[in-house]
Amino acid sequence: MIALLRGTVHERRADAVVLLTPGGVGYQLGCSTTTIAGLPPIGADVELLCHLAVREDAMTLYGFADEAERDLFHLLVGVQAVGPKMALAVLSGGTPDEIAAGIAGGDAKRLQQAPGIGKRLAERIVAELQEKLAGHATLGRDASLPAGLGDPRSPVGEAREGLLGLGLPLAEVDALLAVARGETAAELIADALRRSRK
Known part of the structure; x- marks a missing residue:
């Protein structure tokens, strides 16, 4: 699972960046306009958190400036009918803290400003995430989560990325990893999947 990439900004687009890694491989990552705006100029080095x-029919990488943005992305794609591109559109509407505060405050109209987000979907996002984001100040650093969950390089963090990549909802993934047994990411994923089928 690709959880982080470090490389040189090779190309910038309105909704994506191409990072050229030291091995000579270029990775295209879909990004919010907020992340794109914060990138250094072409030729400069940068590090982005990732979600695969x-x-x-496809494997698509998405890049994030920080944990808060990536965690909010995971919450958004856990909402029915919200895909990765739509989640990026929402994230392009401000900082993660601003968006999380808006959802926590029930501001569905703010969400409707994102392309493809109509009234019903905006209201669904608020309904499903309002309670989860009530303490939005801890986004990206929730001390109640299992140890290592916020670190993409830890076995638990890698397992979380893997399970999310398989399409499991974020809330279910976190609940499964809270009780899963294993030393490596692969063992944790296998145990979590066994528990999800019970």
Whole structure:
């Protein structure tokens, strides 16, 4: 699972960046306009957190400036009918803290400003995430989560990325990893999947 990439900004687009890694491989990452705006100029080095979305017909990388943005992305794609591109559109509407505060405050109209987000979907996002984001100040650093969950390089963090890549909802993933047994990411994923089928 690709959880982080460090490389040189090779190309910038309105909704994506191409990072050229030291091994000579260029990775295209879909990003919010907020992350794009914060990137250094072409030729400069940068580090982005990642999420790899795996489908039958495609594998797509998404990049995030920080943990708060990535965690909010995971929450958004856990809402029915919200895909990665739509989640990035929402994230392009401000900082993660601003968006989380808006959702926590029930501000569905703010969400409707994002392309593709209509009234019903905005209200669904608020309904499903309002309670989860009530303490939005801890976004990206929730002390109640299992140890290592916020670190993409830890076994638990890698397992979380892997399970999310398989399409499991964020809340279910966190609940499964809170009780899963294993030393490596692969062992944790296997145990979590066994528990999810019970």
